[in-house]
Amino acid sequence: MIDTERLATWLDGLDLPGKGEPVEHAYLSGGTQNEIYEIRRGPLHCALRIPPPTAPADRDKGIHREWRIIEALEGTDVPHTPAVAVCTDPSVLGRTFYLMGFVDGWSPMNMKDKKWPEPFGSDLSARRGLAEQLADGIALLSKVDWQARGLSDLGRPDGFHERQVDRWTRFLERIKGREIPGLDEASAWLRAHKPLDYVPGLMHGDYQFANVMFEHGAPARLAAVVDWEMGTVGDPKLDLAWMIHTWPEDTSSPEAATSGYVDLTGMPSRDELLARYAQTSGRQVDDIDYYCVLAKWKLAIVLEQGFQRAGDDPKLQAYGPIILKVMREAADLAETTRYRG
Structure with missing residues (x-):
């Protein structure tokens, strides 16, 4: 599960919509590799991707690697999830994670x-x-x-x-x-x-x-x-x-x-x-x-x-x-x- 209070505090430090509003989340999918949650905060609607707590430590590097790719795809013709924000501080949710725009598809x-x-x-x-x-x-x-x-x-x-x-x-x-x-x-x-x-x-x-x-x-x-x-x-x-x-x-x-x-x-x-x-x-x-x-x-x-x-x-x-x-x-x-x- 996601610690929404810690997530909200972290989000408050970013230039994103919904500052100060409560964070709502729902589990979408996951397994041994990575977990995905739907995140809503006022007008902010995105997906959060994070390794499970039991995943090996190097999975955090993999998550950051994924983030670099979707961030690099911004402005290209490749259909992709928009890059919103990344966090490498384990004190927030325990693992590296990133937020991407929610795709209605x-x-x-x-x-x-x-x-x-x-x-x-x-x-x-x-x-x-x-x-x-x-x-x-x-x-x-x-x-x-x-x-x-x-x-x-x-x-x-x-x-x-x-x-x-x-x-x-x-x-x-x-x-x-x-x-x-x-x-x-x-x-x-x-x-x-x-x-x-x-x-x-x-x-x-x-x-x-x-x-x-x-x-x-x-x-x-x-x-x-x-x-x-x-x-x-x-x-x-x-x-x-x-x-x-x-x-x-x-x-x-x-x-x-x-x-x-x-x-x-x-x-x-x-x-x-x-x-x-x-x-x-x-x-x-x-x-x-x-x-x-x-x-x-x-x-x-x-x-x-x-x-x-x-x-x-x-x-x-x-x-x-x-x-x-x-x-x-x-x-x-x-x-x-x-x-x-």
Whole structure:
């Protein structure tokens, strides 16, 4: 819970509306990573993002990192939550936290039974716009001048691709509790290949429908890209691959409705989204297979961490076969792709 008296005292020292009025708050979401609360104080309406009390100490640095990104996005074309204020003083709420403008929109993660809200549930032509807006979000993100916006120290763009296999292989060795078929084949392929070009840029790190919000109603309009926990300066085309590596080419097929946690029926094909991204971002996508191998390989390793600590958690236990499937897909794509960069 939030100590509203301490929060109010801190807010009184800022140039924000609602000074002197009581603070109202409501829990919105959270878990082991970060918690989000809705905050109201007179005309002030925002969301507060904070690590849970039991989170490791380095989570505070992650929260401040997220803050730096959304603050840097101010004035860009990237839909984002407005940056309101940040607090690194643990005497206020016990952890580093930040306030962002409250977004009046909806998240695909809150849909029931994978059913899109109307009109997107019944109007497939309107549904196309959801995917197009999703692709536009990272295309616009890739164009942000991260150096001019003070993010030169956010990541280590030099040698980004050269580090990927070694870094994540070491990570896997620390948590590994079983053999993962396809791992060695995909790892060897990634070591032997590289993208056609590499233009560093700001990237989200976990870009998908789960981490965006849309405005209410049609046509589809992206309201905000959210959850910047994995944000860094690296290769933005890895965000693109993260988004489309399971995207079916034929979105009229039964696979489109069952391939993921959202129904992709009626949405643009994979190739159409790639073309849209290329047009908006100005980046070539001829080497997308390289990025898809990397995305699948990396996703399997990230999910393996959750699976290894699953215990009695059925949600984490369910990762087990998914990880094996995704890693096998990475190895199969590496074997069959014509890309030899």
